[in-house]
Amino acid sequence: MGLAVARRQEQEAARSEVTEVAPDVLRMELPIRMPGLGHVNCYAIVDREGATVVDPGMPGPATWKALQDRLKQAGLAPRHVHTVVITHSHPDHFGCAMRFRKESGARLVAHHKFTFLPPQAAEPEVSADDMPAHEHGPD
Numbered sequence: 001m002g003l004a005v006a007r008r009q010e011q012e013a014a015r016s017e018v019t020e021v022a023p024d025v026l027r028m029e030l031p032i033r034m035p036g037l038g039h040v041n042c043y044a045i046v047d048r049e050g051a052t053v054v055d056p057g058m059p060g061p062a063t064w065k066a067l068q069d070r071l072k073q074a075g076l077a078p079r080h081v082h083t084v085v086i087t088h089s090h091p092d093h094f095g096c097a098m099r100f101r102k103e104s105g106a107r108l109v110a111h112h113k114f115t116f117l118p119p120q121a122a123e124p125e126v127s128a129d130d131m132p133a134h135e136h137g138p139d
Helices: 061-073 097-104
Strands: 019-022 025-034 037-047 050-054 081-085 106-111
Touching: 025 061, 037 061, 081 097
Parallel strands: 050 081, 081 106
Antiparallel strands: 019 025, 025 037, 037 050
């Protein structure tokens, strides 16, 4: 008798339905073809001006189509996206950022060391230099 291995949530195939995880915060699972991953989570934060999209998936037409579909379910279109937040420099988190910029003029927000270069060609996004120095004085 074999043991069932628990799958991590991101290993499951992308669901096409949009889920509201908090008021005006929508989770959109985007399909991905990378070893060990079935989807990447993308979020839309809806506000009076339209929406901010966080981590817009992999580059390419399949992801763009999935994004358009999920935005449409939420009553949005790419033109409604005013800001794109990129949490880190993995392609499954920034892939369609420039497409949003082109389609809607969206502002891009990322760490000041963000780069579109492969990770081995770039400096780390966050280092000990980014952390404040703490001095311990007498107690």
